[in-house]
Amino acid sequence: MNKKIISIITPVYNEEGNIEAIYTAIKDIFIQLNKYDYEHIFIDNDSQDDSLNLLKAIAHKDSNVKVIANARNFGFVRSSYYGLLQGYGDAVFMIFADLQDPPELLLDFLQKWEQGYQVVKGVKMSSQENYLIFNVRKFYYFLVSNLSEDVDLTSNFTGFGLYDKKVLEALRLIDDPYPYLKGLISEVGFKSTIINYRQSVRKKGKSSFNFYRMYDLAMLGITTYSNFPLRIATMVGLCLSIVSFLVGLCTLILKLMYWNLFPIGIAAILIGLFFFSSVQLFFIGILGEYIGLINRRSLKRPLIVERERVNFD
Secondary structure, eight states: OOOEEEEEEEEESSOTTTHHHHHHHHHHHHHHOTTEEEEEEEEEOOOSSSHHHHHHHHHHHOTTEEEEEESSOOOHHHHHHHHHHTOOSSEEEEOOTTOOSOGGGHHHHHHHHHTTOSEEEEEEEEESSOHHHHHHHHHHHHHHHHHOSSSOOOTTEEEEEEEEHHHHHHHHTOOOSSOOHHHHHHHSOOOEEEEEEEEOOOSSSOOOOOHHHHHHHHHHHHHHHOOHHHHHHHHHHHHHHHHHHHHHHHHHHHHHHSTTTOOOOHHHHHHHHHHHHHHHHHHHHHHHHHHHHHHHHHHTOOSOOEEEEESOO
């Protein structure tokens, strides 16, 4: 009887200190799992350290390891999603190279998959990372989940999980040059479950996932699955217009009644001007995020361009 094949997908960017560890961890797991064959696909997003050379050296020693090298850095969102789509096994397991998500949970993921679940999501309930960063991310997940109008998004799910091949077939039919994986997984449906875990600290190296990338991912989720910010802008604009009219009317009446005793004052005018200007700029920025996302998707550029592949037939 043919063994089922599990595709392991690991996005990499400047992870030279963790590559050997994640490779060994996955290999050791499949030594225990005799009923499965596996392929471990690393997608390197134009790392500036020695990550790619290490991956090539491992691939030359182990035919189970395959490497995709991007022509340049295409960003975390696009590179990770593209890597996921390259898995053609019976199931695809996404795990990141920093080892913050425990590889040994693969055993639990496979058990749930064998029970009939086509999507098994890893949901971090707590983390050993910086307390402030964890709670900022937690607030973001709460915000996106509650603002989402079309799909039910899973909080604290980052993509770490196991996906049946039918899920990947559905994702490949979606032509989205800037995809939001978390939303797409919920959008395509399929029978799913979650496995809770505690996220550990990064083993080695420094995370490249800075505030700007967190903000970019947050805005991608909000602008893709919610029109709530635009509606808030409309409602706030209407309310401020009514308030401005009433304040102006009251000022006019008081000035006419108490001409000499009621100075309008330059300070009040300046404060009002700056307040309304800041509100306008804020909502122009919100509108710009939506327009920027529309522009990205209308250009229909490829997710990534590959420089080379190693160990692919």
